Amino acid sequence: MAALFVATFFLGYWQLTKAEAGGGAVNWSYALQWPLYGFMGLWFYVRMLKVELSRDPDEGAPSAAVVLYQRPRIDTSGDPELAAYNAYLAELNERALGQRSAGDGR
Template identity: 30%
Template sequence: MKRLWTPAWIARHVAMVVLVTSFLGLGWWQVSRAAAGNAISWGYAVEWPIFAGFVVFVWWREVRHTLHGAASTTTAEAGSTTEAPAEMPAVTGGPDGPAEALVGTNRPRPGIRRPVRVARVPVDDHPDDADLAAYNRYLSWLNANPGAKPGDYPG
């Protein structure tokens, strides 16, 4: 619980409270405008509470993520010894299915993998193709003479 009372988390709590009260206040304002005859305000009156609910959802998700991270860190520190980690248990299924067998196990999390780098080597498919060589000479001439027209090619 102490992790939720750092200066960064206090700022998040305050921001959540300010945003939710502001969004609900704006929703109430839109309800009063809609009651006065502005028909489009009914849509906004529904949107603002949805925005407030989204802020609460994100805040709650971050709180759960932080508390879960704190719990896994304390269990990892308590169980850290010099012996090798235990192997993964075989998933044969618990009383409620295969997911039940993994509850409480220390599963390794997948890490970020590095991308595979492939060296690109030019392949010379047709080294003796005269038409291809002539076309490449034509393209290099066009590149060397940017103002020239294709009909000006001397070759």
């Protein structure tokens, strides 16, 4: 991060020299933008470190209440073609789950 922060100032200086040599408004804007990019990256990095250091280590751990799989609901109240398609997908899902659980030895 430190190398990138320093690199943005070198890039800003390079754009400044091009702007002073008659490069135009684009070079002047880039000469200001590169250091801002460096400070923005540094700010995000420091913010990420603060969040990571204040985070509870067990915060992201799964608990027993986590639902790993829910059976799909089949909508039969609307279009019969859609209901038939959903039933077909549910059948394929059941077959895939049956093959997976038989292959895993569960």
